Amino acid sequence: MSLDGFVAGPNQSLKEPLGTGGEQLHKWVFGLEAWRRPHGMEGGVVNESTPVMEEVLANIGATIMGRNMFGGGRGPWNTAEPWDGWWGSNPPFRHPVFVLTHHAREPLVMEGGTTFTFVTDGIESALDQARRAAGEKDVALAGGAHVARQYLKAGLVDEVQLHLAPTLLGSGERLFEDADALKGLAMVKTVATTDVVHLKFARK
Helix, strand or coil, X not given: CCCCCEEECCCXXXXXXXXXXXXXXXXXXXXXXXXXXXXXXXXXXXXXXHHHHHHHHCCEEEEEEXXXXXXXXXXXXXXXXXCCCCCCCCCCCCCEEEEECCCCCCCEECHHHCEEEEECXXXXXXXHHHHHHHCCCEEEEEECHHHHHHHHHCCXXXXXXXXXXXXXXXXXXXXXXXXXXXXXXXXXXXXXXXXXXXXXXXXX
């Protein structure tokens, strides 16, 4: 998240999915070995953000995301040229992913254990399906902001991990819309680095 509260810049598009300037929010993570490894990349650095990222990625049994994060544009799915996500044929999730959308689509089975299931009947249904799929493991809420706001407003979020980047975007998509967004959640950990400040909140 930027210092002025945005998790994506303005003018999001297929060419710039994070919006204008949005990639600045993620500069701290792209070079991390802990991030590169799940994406099938070699090398990378180990620094103060490494244990934070390892904790974020540990014990995830299912993920929920919105249609915008999965991508492919708005409206009905293009059946002539099916969109299979931003991650290629072998996405880094390697577990079931539930995509919130208004437009039905058959599940998409990818390499490496990732299956995208498209949920059209709301956030509670997606969470129920994700919990069943995850079993004893955690359910990750990947985003984007609109989906995160819905789950926060419904009181369904147990933990929030914010990565505060030292940049200003000026406009774009905000994560928080009101002062009650983190109601019931208290800060439990802070890790400050020169590139990013990690803030963890957990339900009291």
